[in-house]
Amino acid sequence: MSTEKETPLIAGLSMPQQKPDAAKLLQSAREDGYDYVITDLPLSQEARSDVIALTGRWWRTSIVGNVPEDPPEALLKNLTKYLEWAIHMGIPAVILPSPPKDMVFEYAQVLQSLAIDAQSSNTQLWIRTLLNEESLQRYELLTRLCDGQPNIATMLIMEPLKPTSSPAAATASQIIMLHKAIGAQLKAVCFPTSVFLTNKRGYPTLSKSHQVLFTEVLKRIGRTVRILIEGAPKHDIPGAGDGMGSTKCLPYLQYIRHIRQRPECVAALDTEEASLESGYLDSLQRPLQPLKDHLEFSMYETFEKDPVKYAKYQEACTMALSDGMASMKPDSASPKMITIAVAGAGRGPLVMRAIRAFKSLNADPTAVVLRVFALEKNPSAVVYLQSMAQNHADWKGIVTIVHTDARKLTLEHLGGRKIDIVVSELLGSFGDNELSPECLDPLLASECCKPSTISIPMQYTTFVAPVSSVRLHTDARQQAQVPHEGGQTLGLQRAMETSYVVRSHAASQTHPEQTCWNFQHPAKETGMERAVSLDFAPDATFAAAAGSGYGALDPAIAGIVSQVLPGSGGAVTLHGLLGSFTAVLYASKDHYSELSIAPHRFSEKMFSWFPIYFPFREPLHVPSGCSVGVKMWRKTADGRVWYEWCAKVHKNGTTIAVTPIHNPKGRSSDVSL
Numbered sequence: 233m234s235t236e237k238e239t240p241l242i243a244g245l246s247m248p249q250q251k252p253d254a255a256k257l258l259q260s261a262r263e264d265g266y267d268y269v270i271t272d273l274p275l276s277q278e279a280r281s282d283v284i285a286l287t288g289r290w291w292r293t294s295i296v297g298n299v300p301e302d303p304p305e306a307l308l309k310n311l312t313k314y315l316e317w318a319i320h321m322g323i324p325a326v327i328l329p330s331p332p333k334d335m336v337f338e339y340a341q342v343l344q345s346l347a348i349d350a351q352s353s354n355t356q357l358w359i360r361t362l363l364n365e366e367s368l369q370r371y372e373l374l375t376r377l378c379d380g381q382p383n384i385a386t387m388l389i390m391e392p393l394k395p396t397s398s399p400a401a402a403t404a405s406q407i408i409m410l411h412k413a414i415g416a417q418l419k420a421v422c423f424p425t426s427v428f429l430t431n432k433r434g435y436p437t438l439s440k441s442h443q444v445l446f447t448e449v450l451k452r453i454g455r456t457v458r459i460l461i462e463g464a465p466k467h468d469i470p471g472a473g474d475g476m477g478s479t480k481c482l483p484y485l486q487y488i489r490h491i492r493q494r495p496e497c498v499a500a501l502d503t504e505e506a507s508l509e510s511g512y513l514d515s516l517q518r519p520l521q522p523l524k525d526h527l528e529f530s531m532y533e534t535f536e537k538d539p540v541k542y543a544k545y546q547e548a549c550t551m552a553l554s555d556g557m558a559s560m561k562p563d564s565a566s567p568k569m570i571t572i573a574v575a576g577a578g579r580g581p582l583v584m585r586a587i588r589a590f591k592s593l594n595a596d597p598t599a600v601v602l603r604v605f606a607l608e609k610n611p612s613a614v615v616y617l618q619s620m621a622q623n624h625a626d627w628k629g630i631v632t633i634v635h636t637d638a639r640k641l642t643l644e645h646l647g648g649r650k651i652d653i654v655v656s657e658l659l660g661s662f663g664d665n666e667l668s669p670e671c672l673d674p675l676l677a678s679e680c681c682k683p684s685t686i687s688i689p690m691q692y693t694t695f696v697a698p699v700s701s702v703r704l705h706t707d708a709r710q711q712a713q714v715p716h717e718g719g720q721t722l723g724l725q726r727a728m729e730t731s732y733v734v735r736s737h738a739a740s741q742t743h744p745e746q747t748c749w750n751f752q753h754p755a756k757e758t759g760m761e762r763a764v765s766l767d768f769a770p771d772a773t774f775a776a777a778a779g780s781g782y783g784a785l786d787p788a789i790a791g792i793v794s795q796v797l798p799g800s801g802g803a804v805t806l807h808g809l810l811g812s813f814t815a816v817l818y819a820s821k822d823h824y825s826e827l828s829i830a831p832h833r834f835s836e837k838m839f840s841w842f843p844i845y846f847p848f849r850e851p852l853h854v855p856s857g858c859s860v861g862v863k864m865w866r867k868t869a870d871g872r873v874w875y876e877w878c879a880k881v882h883k884n885g886t887t888i889a890v891t892p893i894h895n896p897k898g899r900s901s902d903v904s905l
């Protein structure tokens with residue numbers, strides 16, 4: 233199925249020999265199917281025929297400006313003139329040279345004030361960046377100097393890859409750098425016509441390594457990335473394709489489209505999961521607080537579309553029921569009753585799955601029967617549950633709705649019956665951050681439960697990893713200005729001391745995640761507070777990008793990137809921490825069922841949870857060979873739970889840099905009990 237229309241590949245063409253006549257180039261490029269063309273920007277007072285040939289609409293939609301690679305001094309002198317004109321014309325994006333080697337500070341100074349001006353015309357500034365450490369570091373320094381200015385982004389220039397004795401290792405190190413670029417606001421990828429090889433039929437094709445890199449880009453940010461073909465055509469194929477234009481560049485576009493249509497790219501971009509997620513993609517959300525707030529109907533509906541979560545719960549219920557039935561002593565007098573309480577039933581999907589699990593075991597009704605209590609504190613959801621209990625054939629006579637906070641359940645609510653199995657889904661992206669422990673522990677310790685009562689989930693473990701992403705950091709900073717409750721803006725301190733749920737393709741996890749802490753039900757440890765110190769050593773540096781880890785990583789590529797590469801502990805800039813969790817729903821001698829969003833064991837195709845981002849107030853630079861120490865706390869007091877976090881950079885026992893402790897006393901963000 234072609235989905236070209238829904239997710240257009242936005243491709244542009246740059247043919248330096250045809251400049252400056254953007255009007256002519258645009259006409260033939262569009263006939264060939266390109267969406268936009270690149271033209272060198274004029275210096276003020278330079279006369280150009282295309283300025284009068286094209287109306288403003290074309291400049292605003294179909295032209296990307298290019299700042300020529302002048303010598304450094306001339307570049308700095310002319311930058312303002314070039315950009316003033318682009319801003320005046322409302323050109324959507326301008327491509328700029330990489331910062332000159334010894335003039336990054338000077339370049340940043342001019343660029344930052346121009347970028348602020350360019351915001352008025354929504355003009356993005358794309359900095360040419362090569363896929364090598366030096367070029368990426370220079371770009372990163374530039375963006376740090378420009379203080380995460382949101383309209384400064386990177387355009388990656390694909391170069392011919394050097395022949396190497398180990399192509400897999402070469403591709404792996406390129407992928408690591410690619411992930412860094414994606415985390416650094418990658419907006420466009422440029423293929424010079426010279427990187428294309430020629431296939432047997434004379435058509436352009438990319439090397440295997442370039443194909444892997446490009447596929448990775450499409451899988452991650454294919455919905456937003458711009459593609460650019462640059463340079464004179466090198467493949468002259470008479471009568472090739474159906475393009476009408478005279479650019480002879482159609483075969484390059486056809487090849488790019490061909491890669492875009494590969495199943496792995498289409499799968500990553502066009503599944504229902506991807507379209508449901510797209511609203512969340514790279515957009516920071518405050519975590520839900522289902523205990524304090526009442527969820528809306530549409531939110532329950534969205535949750536219920538998850539193809540994995542409920543299947544896993546049904547699996548776990550089946551395991552628990554079958555273990556429970558196997559251990560029952562036969563009693564001919566009356567059937568045994570198994571009592572399940574669903575704590576936080578919402579609209580009832582877990583009730584349904586518990587019933588289906590019981591039915592799947594084909595138990596003899598004279599020997600065992602099921603009772604289900606659906607506990608819910610949201611009055612609107614209770615209305616729905618009541619309707620289900622009265623009308624759904626599978627629920628009638630089995631399900632009782634109890635409108636209560638699970639912490640306040642009494643034996644009276646249950647007609648004197650104690651609970652055998654508590655099923656709940658009170659989990660957040662960081663496992664315990666929707667206060668599952670605070671809700672389940674009182675219930676499991678109450679008169680309603682027995683020492684043998686089983687909880688599904690039985691336990692959950694929280695993970696954390698350092699993350700590099702200019703994009704996430706910039707977006708968190710922007711939250712400072714976004715009006716929140718009561719129309720108040722958050723302010724910078726609060727914005728950077730708040731955690732955000734985000735499905736990000738623009739974040740690269742720099743080290744494998746490590747275990748933070750764990751909660752078990754029934755509780756094995758007393759107290760709800762936790763603290764952990766973690767050390768992320770430099771030699772473990774890898775680039776299993778957070779985005780991909782969450783579902784879309786090609787196992788072949790995952791195999792490559794998770795290798796520890798020689799010299800891979802290079803310098804990196806961290807922008808915060810990425811949290812995730814794994815929940816063991818049920819485990820026994822014979823059975824095991826879990827769900828997980830931890831990148832190392834992600835439950836494929838599950839989209840109920842996205843990772844949680846804890847920002848650092850300022851980016852933290854980690855020089856090559858240094859370790860990162862992370863400390864996190866879960867604190868509780870006065871009916872509130874909150875997290876505090878900080879990090880340090882150290883080498884051989886000496887601390888080189890630290891972040892402040894974020895969110896002390898929960899002054900900026902917390903979860904209400």
Ligand SMILES: C[S@@+](CC[C@H](N)C(=O)[O-])C[C@H]1O[C@@H](n2cnc3c(N)ncnc32)[C@H](O)[C@@H]1O
Pocket residue numbers: 522523526527532535536575576577578579580581582607608609610613636637638639656657658659671
């Ligand atoms: C994340 S939703 C899950 C709903 C449903 N089980 C599902 O999977 O779609 C959590 C539900 O638990 C309810 N909830 C949270 N804390 C609760 C508590 N202490 N007692 C009763 N219900 C609670 C919320 O109102 C919400 O309906």
